[in-house]
Amino acid sequence: GDSVTQMEGPVTLSEEAFLTINCTYTATGYPSLFWYVQYPGEGLQLLLKATKADDKGSNKGFEATYRKETTSFHLEKGSVQVSDSAVYFCVTGTASKLTFGTGTRLQVTL
Amino acid sequence: DTEVTQTPKHLVMGMTNKKSLKCEQHMGHRAMYWYKQKAKKPPELMFVYSYEKLSINESVPSRFSPECPNSSLLNLHLHALQPEDSALYLCASSQPSAVRERDYGYTFGSGTRLTVV
Numbered sequence: 001g002d003s004v005t006q007m008e009g010p011v012t013l014s015e016e017a018f019l020t021i022n023c024t025y026t027a028t029g030y031p032s033l034f035w036y037v038q039y040p041g042e043g044l045q046l047l048l049k050a051t052k053a054d055d056k057g058s059n060k061g062f063e064a065t066y067r068k069e070t071t072s073f074h075l076e077k078g079s080v081q082v083s084d085s086a087v088y089f090c091v092t093g094t095a096s097k098l099t100f101g102t103g104t105r106l107q108v109t110l
Numbered sequence: 111d112t113e114v115t116q117t118p119k120h121l122v123m124g125m126t127n128k129k130s131l132k133c134e135q136h137m138g139h140r141a142m143y144w145y146k147q148k149a150k151k152p153p154e155l156m157f158v159y160s161y162e163k164l165s166i167n168e169s170v171p172s173r174f175s176p177e178c179p180n181s182s183l184l185n186l187h188l189h190a191l192q193p194e195d196s197a198l199y200l201c202a203s204s205q206p207s208a209v210r211e212r213d214y215g216y217t218f219g220s221g222t223r224l225t226v227v
Contacts, residue, residue: 098216
């Protein structure tokens with residue numbers, strides 16, 4: 001079956017630091033790729049997505065590029081804010097199923 | 111309307127109670143899902159409804175009973191739960207691939223936080 005591997009957390013950064021959260025996947029088909037964010041005590045919000053190879057998803061300063069040759073979808077942000085503190089999930093998706101990574105907790109401090 | 115609405119937001123129930131979780135969307139999505147999320151874990155798929163028919167049951171115990179009365183509503187009926195069933199229950203919806211190739215548009219609700227006492 002499909003699987004998603006993302007870097008272990010927690011990741012602790014100072015405000016305005018550069019963020020990278022690595023994500024690699026295995027899939028039997030040609031999935032779409034997503035990053036979801038979960039703020040404390042809340043549900044999941046779609047952060048960005050990419051539906052085909054070389055697509056770049058972006059939102060709120062976050063970016064990730066669908067790399068089919070390396071089966072990766074790394075999340076980056078040039079300058080994090082305290083308000084970015086949350087859990088980030090890398091996810092593959094097909095018509096009927098999402099496969100989640102284990103989540104990476106990001107803590108941004110002043 | 112681009113939201114999935116779940117009610118209630120919080121629920122405390124005893125092990126002998128019967129309760130229901132509700133989920134509603136008006137985006138025209140024809141696939142709806144129930145997920146269970148334990149603390150510090152990713153969501154786990156429980157059920158999938160596609161065009162109002164149950165298409166996936168991930169070997170969920172029968173004390174959880176899903177229902178899809180129409181294309182906009184999804185319920186999860188709870189009976190005789192155990193304390194270990196305490197979790198965040200998330201509803202999601204999406205558009206099947208036949209309509210939009212690979213752009214499934216999964217949307218999640220904010221969840222119901224369930225505590226079984």
